[in-house]
Amino acid sequence: MADVLADKAISYQLNKTQSCYRLMRLDDVKSVFDIDQDIYPFPWSEGIFEDCIKTGHLCIVNEVDSEIIAYGIVGMIVDESHILNLSVSRAYQGKGYGRELLMYLLELVKRGNATRALLEVRQSNQVALNLYTSLEFEKIGLRKAYYPAENGREDAIVLAKPIT
Numbered sequence: 642m643a644d645v646l647a648d649k650a651i652s653y654q655l656n657k658t659q660s661c662y663r664l665m666r667l668d669d670v671k672s673v674f675d676i677d678q679d680i681y682p683f684p685w686s687e688g689i690f691e692d693c694i695k696t697g698h699l700c701i702v703n704e705v706d707s708e709i710i711a712y713g714i715v716g717m718i719v720d721e722s723h724i725l726n727l728s729v730s731r732a733y734q735g736k737g738y739g740r741e742l743l744m745y746l747l748e749l750v751k752r753g754n755a756t757r758a759l760l761e762v763r764q765s766n767q768v769a770l771n772l773y774t775s776l777e778f779e780k781i782g783l784r785k786a787y788y789p790a791e792n793g794r795e796d797a798i799v800l801a802k803p804i805t
């Protein structure tokens with residue numbers, strides 16, 4: 642999928658922010674991993690990010706002044722897009738970059754003929770839930786004990802949005 646969308650993904654400029662979207666490369670993984678470690682209590686490993694790129698998932702970074710400040714990863718199964726990771730570095734959170742990245746990913750999967758976007762979110766992640774529901778994602782299920790947590794496991798809320 643990354644190949645199909647490569648031309649459209651590279652150097653996509655938006656006026657509202659200084660965003661510059663492009664495909665994630667293997668040599669970005671260290672920077673992405675550093676952000677992931679900083680913002681998640683249970684971050685992904687560098688190997689998971691590398692596998693996502695090698696598998697052909699849609700892996701996008703947003704650079705501001707040549708610094709990666711946000712990234713998103715989407716897997717496609719037939720016409721369903723599964724948003725696997727959506728992250729903004731700590732210093733850039735709350736400034737509109739998460740919403741912009743999610744809208745950008747939704748536009749890309751629409752061009753890739755997806756008919757539905759799906760994601761999981763921790764029950765306790767109110768910031769992310771606010772973002773997703775504001776973009777008309779709706780709860781379609783619950784995955785019990787899906788995530789590791791400080792005190793055992795935490796449920797995931799499964800959200801979906803039709804792509805029209």
Ligand SMILES: CC(C)(COP(=O)(O)OP(=O)(O)OC[C@H]1O[C@@H](n2cnc3c(N)ncnc32)[C@H](O)[C@@H]1OP(=O)(O)O)[C@@H](O)C(=O)NCCC(=O)NCCS
Nearest residue numbers: 680727728729734735736737738739740762768769771772
């Ligand atoms: C969740 C995340 C991607 C949102 O991105 P962001 O750039 O911080 O959010 P934005 O500034 O684009 O805000 C988008 C919406 O999120 C919600 N939001 C943002 N900050 C919030 C806060 N402090 N409290 C409550 N809601 C908040 C609001 O609904 C906001 O919309 P609004 O500005 O119209 O009110 C980002 O905070 C992040 O990376 N968090 C850590 C990793 C994570 O939880 N990822 C999601 C995993 S499912």
